[in-house]
Amino acid sequence: MLLTFPxxxxxxxxxARALLDGAQWQDGRGSxxxxxxxxxxxxxxxxxxxxSLALQELVTRALExxxxxxAAALPLRIxxxxxxxxxxxxxxxxxxxxxxxxxxDPVTRVRTDLSCTVFLSDPASYDGGELVIREPGGNRSxxxxxxxxxxxxxxxxxxxxxVTRGERxxxxxxxxxxxxxxxxxxxxxxxxxxxMMLREQGESPATIALxxxxxxxxxxxxxx
Numbered sequence: 263m264l265l266t267f268p269x270x271x272x273x274x275x276x277x278a279r280a281l282l283d284g285a286q287w288q289d290g291r292g293s294x295x296x297x298x299x300x301x302x303x304x305x306x307x308x309x310x311x312x313x314s315l316a317l318q319e320l321v322t323r324a325l326e327x328x329x330x331x332x333a334a335a336l337p338l339r340i341x342x343x344x345x346x347x348x349x350x351x352x353x354x355x356x357x358x359x360x361x362x363x364x365x366x367d368p369v370t371r372v373r374t375d376l377s378c379t380v381f382l383s384d385p386a387s388y389d390g391g392e393l394v395i396r397e398p399g400g401n402r403s404x405x406x407x408x409x410x411x412x413x414x415x416x417x418x419x420x421x422x423x424x425v426t427r428g429e430r431x432x433x434x435x436x437x438x439x440x441x442x443x444x445x446x447x448x449x450x451x452x453x454x455x456x457x458m459m460l461r462e463q464g465e466s467p468a469t470i471a472l473x474x475x476x477x478x479x480x481x482x483x484x485x486x
Contacts, residue, residue: 289305289352309344345431
């Protein structure tokens, strides 16, 4: 499943850009695993910096009110969002797979069922920088409007193509879902979508019954 959705409002995006404009960047390889570090060539914010903590709160609050994200991800834990920059000599991230488990803090582990990237730069302001995700049917290339996000399987091989002009700013993080199986998550999302369409025509015994089916399936499959 690959899903794109709007996330940040114009005011939130302006706030994020103001924080990023004054931020101090560091070598992004410090957070990469043994395999990914060989492919990673970007810069990141120190996750403990004031700018990063303020941005984490901004993105997390936006996720809490994003119905499409909540319906698709069914989040149990969200790794605190991080922030990166691709520009100049540090302008790409070669093909890699993210670590299966990330430490959100010394005691909290997050299984990376899903990955999410939030684009923070106007796509017209930079060339290249597409997020390319390998899928069974072929590669998917993603370059979104600023403030929009893409959600995709954490199991995917993916890369960021070289930025040849300007700079690409983004947030990235991982989600451990209450429903571990991607097939079950997809079925729940499809059922939720169908229910939303039916409910636009008004509540009925059928929509009430289907809502019960949705929650009973979620109750059966969810781990909390």
